Amino acid sequence: MSGDLLASLGYLALLLLALGGAYLASHRQSVGKSLQMALVWGMIFMGCMAIYGLWGDISRDYGRKSLPITRQDGAIALPRAPDGHYYVTAEVNGTEIDFLVDTGASDIVLSRKDAARIGFDLDELAFLGSARTANGVVPIAYSRLKTIRLGPYLDQGISVSINGGEMDKSLLGMSYLGRFGRIEIAQDQLILRR
Structure with missing residues (x-):
């Protein structure tokens, strides 16, 4: 002191x-x-x-765990969180991961903690890429997910980036969101349709 x-x-x-x-x-x-x-x-x-x-x-x-709501028409609805963002829990390689839905992110970006939880060996990853973020340039490793399930939708072999820097929450970016034919925001919900 x-x-x-x-x-x-x-x-x-x-x-x-x-x-x-x-x-x-x-x-x-x-x-x-x-x-x-x-x-x-x-x-x-x-x-x-x-x-x-x-x-x-x-x-x-x-305050951030949000399970997707599958509607009768097959669309997935995500409620807006009190902070104005949209969060979703998806099953990645058999493990539940909490994501911030980020239309400004190009890829699915995993935090180091979440990458380790789903089976990536952080010591074996090559952080050869880089990404510009709001917090500056960070090292990135590239890989693929075995599976990702959001509601009724199961996808395999999706590319993923692992952030080498500090990150509170993994991001669900456009490489995955682009698989949906329509993305809309209505009545405090983010609605994804295939």
Whole structure:
């Protein structure tokens, strides 16, 4: 910790001690009740701080799984997430992978974590390609998927890129989305038709 941070923490501790002491002195008859209320408010404050600090992880881990909805006409409907994006869980090589649907991505792009989950040996991959992303240029390895299933549709031998950089979510790009004859957005749903 830096000296400025320690000084700030010391100042806050002294301020809290002074305020707490003044409060307890003014409520001498009910010190036990005052301590109990201070403890309750402290726990509420700590809970709020924990939720605030973990909110990014909570929303990323629990708010993004979206199974495709197969409609009677055979179309696949994906609901819009609260962040405005479309997410889908597809079965890749027998393993469920969560994707961000990205019409701006040329390929299916797997994160390193997801690539390892479906059986790619990251040490054996040759990251000879590169891709321009919003985060700059990243190394890319190319391969093929054995299978990918989205709703009732099973495809085999689809090309895939494995991102050599850091990536939160795998991308379902146009090399796969282009297999659908029609892509439309209506009533907060992304609809894919073959």
